[in-house]
Amino acid sequence: MAHDIEIIEKTPAEFAYKKRRSDRMMRSQLMMFALMIFLTLISFAAVQAGFSAYFVVPVILLLATIQVGLQLYYFMHMSEKGHGLVAFFMYGGMLLAFLTVLAFVTIIWW
Amino acid sequence: MTTVANSVEQKKGFGATLWDWLTTVDHKKIGILYLIGGGFFFVLGGIEALMIRLQLLIPNNDFVSAGFFNELITMHGTTMIFLAAMPLLFGFMNFIMPLQIGARDVAFPFINSLGFWMFFLGGLFLNLSWFLDAAPDAGWTSYASLSIASPGHGIDFYAIGLQIAGAGTLMGGINFLITIINMRAPGMTYMRMPLFTWTTFIASALILFAFPPLTIGLFFLTFDRMFGANFFDHTMGGNTIIWEHIFWIFGHPEVYILILPAFGIFSEIFSTFSRKRLFGYSAMVFATVLIGFLGFMVWAHHMFTVGLGPTANAIFAVATMAIAVPTGVKIFNWLLTIWGGSIKITTPMLYALGFIPSFVMGGVTGVQQGAAPLDYQLHDSYFIVAHFHYVIVGGVVLGILAATHYWWPKMFGTMLSEKLGKVTFWFFFIGFHMTFFLQHFLGLMGMPRRVWTFMDGQGWNLFNAISTVGAILMGIATIVLIINIIITTAKNERIGNDPWEDGRTLEWAIPSPPPFYNFAQTPLVRGLDTYWIEKQEGHNGYTAAEPVTDIHMPNGSIIPFFMTLGLFIAGFGAMYRIEHSWGLAVLIFGLAFTFLMMAIRSVKDDLGFYVTKEQIRRMERGRN
Known part of the structure; x- marks a missing residue:
């Protein structure tokens, strides 16, 4: 073809x-x-x-x-260049996970 | 290869048509499949809702038994959230989003098809529980102590069915993310993306982060019930509260996964029919991102009464109320979009106008429940039922119905009757408020949710009866919509590219329905509201970013369907393994079949096919 x-x-x-x-x-x-x-x-x-x-x-x-x-x-x-969004998603995910765990170990009874 | 493109316009027999739909990887056909599947489950969930309301029509009613009532409420919630609202939104995302960004398909067409079949067969698996054993009966949240204790296979159907459907959703979400990141047409920067594409993007990001907790929670439940684990059994060192946490860490973002695309739909409709640019576009984008982020920070507001303590309750209460701020930003931006616009009251616009007061009411009761001390009063009462139906029906379902009318001409090339559309709207809108408005007061009068029946003489009779009548009105609205669809399809009056005449985004620049390759040439995007800009400059269609070239398209494949079929079969094996000796064999066979299909997919080269320039020119000429 x-x-x-x-x-x-x-x-x-x-x-x-x-x-x-x-x-x-x-x-x-x-x-x-x-x-x-x-x-x-x-x-x-x-x-x-x-x-x-x-x-x-x-x-x-x-x-x-x-x-x-x-x-x-x-x-x-x-x-390298062009990985900003990947970094954003990874750090975003890490931040969410960190805050969730932080909430568990500091303020939540379980 | 010429045969592939030529066969597109040919008449096909039933078998060939069925095969075409089973094997399709075209985002538009998968979008339609999602709408058919979601529509089917929507009707199913609606029938369950009507049965619930008929049971509660009068006090001491015995229309259904108490056990069956539990199954009805569980399946109504599960079906409506996982199998109706989300797939219907996925249908629009699939069909419209690639058109809005000027792409020819999603990033992974094969995975798109796999995602659909997993949703559909997972949903089917869940609903087969009605015929095979007993349906799940622990509520749509399936709190662990109750769901572990539930006899029969009901909860097993819930765990496995949702696991399969959830995996499909996760795939779909990742696919949308990658599509939007990588496949935007030249010039389509992030800040030029239509709001529906933006909300699809954020909702997909929420799916990416929210569905893994659900997957884990369901696996724990599966193992507890079917394989002798004790994750949630406190007598064996487990923790029953942890299910609630896991479920709501998923469950709260889930409600934003539902509402954000609806926000996107309304944003498109408001600016189209006010014939104005969306007011505060960048604030809208920012608010969407912020709602998405905050959505993860508030899960414990579903658990105020669990006893987390005042510190946790206070912090989660404040976080919850914070979400009202970006949501308020959106509401005011919509109002200011309408303000001073040249408004056309079409059916989609009617839905959008009905949405604002309805959703604001749901939002206000949401903030009330966000106040932890008040929530102790409201928890597990009909006030909660009223609240979440106000946001889900008043927001998401109105959005889905609006999108159905708005994008129907683009998807099927015919215009739904405006007259019948308005009949649908008024029946639905009045029925909706009749059903749920009074439930606020029922809750305040002390009527608990999830009760099978209630005693006479508590002052609840009248409101419950009115509520049931409202539900029937919504049922009538749905029937009118279906009649509308049938009449429109039978009449088959074809329409042009831009039937609303005020289309602003790229999807209105191409034929309705679009050819299978969407854009003969990749479009060049010169600003927000791409097609509007072209129309302002007197152009017909869009500016092309490339000359006519050969188009590379993916081949269809039956493998996604078979992969899912394997998991579907394995699900039955896992469930019946406990009491039947053949269960383990079926489980292994199903998984092996899926792995075999995955192996075939990995080994077999499938490089797709090309639509040549000549074919494109011929087809474009045939159209014009």
Whole structure:
């Protein structure tokens, strides 16, 4: 079938720009990957070292929160443009969940 | 591939037509399916309502038994909320919203079809309870201690049926969100979207956040009743109050899911028939968002009498009253839209004008109940029944009826009779106020809700009798509407693109009914009220954003229907597993069938088809 398939050729400058951009992105992805593994190692090490649970649990939760953020912003591209609405919905959802839980633990008898 | 487009105008046999509707992924046909399904359940819920009112016509009546009365009230509420009001609104959203943003379909046509079938078969499952065992009888809220104790399979039908239908709704909501975010025509910025599209957007966001709690609550209930769990059994370490919390964390946003699209419908109607731009457009958008957000912060006002304590009650009371502010903003904006407009009193406009006082009355009683100390007096009385019928019927149902008249010509290419439409309106409007206005006073006189019958000599007889007469008037109105639809369809007088002559939004710029690809060329949006701007500049139709090109369209598929059928079958298995040995096998078979269909969907490439330029030109010529 003959469809209108538009073929857009990149100029060399565009090509070079694209390449530079993906190189930069690849580098940041790899760095983040290394950082994630490092954070995970810390968590495992903290458990292995046999510190008090009152120290280990908050530390692991904190590291987990950091990892979620890094995942979202660097692996799932939320740091790039055009993700404002995604961020809005996610933070909106988190805010609603937080307020609901807050209401439960502070003012509601159950 | 040419055959696909050519076959659109051809006559088809019954089998082919049925297959076409079973497999359709066209948002317009799915919209019509939603309206048919929702309409069917609306009539069913209406019959249940009439039976309730006939039972309460006179004191000490025994028209129905007490147990059957409980089933009637439960099924009336559940049917009207989940299976009538929401699907009817979904029908309009499906049909109209993509047209308003200049899209050719929703983002995921396959999921759209899946959503419809899950709603329909879930609703069917729920209603089969009438014939198979006993209908659910713990009220539409199905509070846990009562629903756990309810014998028979009634509540099982409720839990599983709503689970299937709810999943369909969730899919539909996510689909609308993604459609509006990604598929707006060039130039259609957020702040140029028609109000109906905006309210669809916010209602879908509410669905996204509100339906997961319902899903979880229903799963807990299912497991408690059918699989020996104890989430709500306090003797086993469960907590019966937690069902109320979960249900209302869903349930309160749910009422905004219902009313916001109705607000959108009325916003369109007011500006169309006042022939003015909507007053305070940006304030309307902001108010919609704010109502959506606050809707999540007030669930405990349904539970003031549970004993949450004065702190919780006070905070939730204040949050509840805060919602009156954005709602008031909307009311005044509508009034100011009408003010100074060149008003045309058509049937949709009549509904819109009737809506304002009716809804304001419901809103005012809502704020009264928001005051926690007063709510202790009003709780579980007929005052509550009057209040929520004033907002749901006076808001949502009037909105649905208005939308039916307003968009009927766009959807079916024929104009509903204005004369009969006005007859419907007056019967419905007078009947509605007759039924529910006096229920406020019945409540204040101490009549509790959900009672099977009442004793003579308490001064409740007259008001109850009048209330029943009002319900009958609403029944007559519905019958007139159905007659109107039949006459209009039989006459089949075709109309043009803009039958109201004052259409402002994009859907009026294309033929009625629209071709299956909606827009031959994607439109260019140059401002709010796109089509109005074009008409002001003397254009006929819309400005195109692209030359005529091949259009990519999705293929139909029977898989959504089969996927849902599997879940439908599995539901029976889960339920009868307890007393029949074949139950487990049926449960496994149903789930396996659904997974098989999902696997087929995943493996099979379905790239859709193209409508070529030549075909589009031929079809557009044939039309003009």
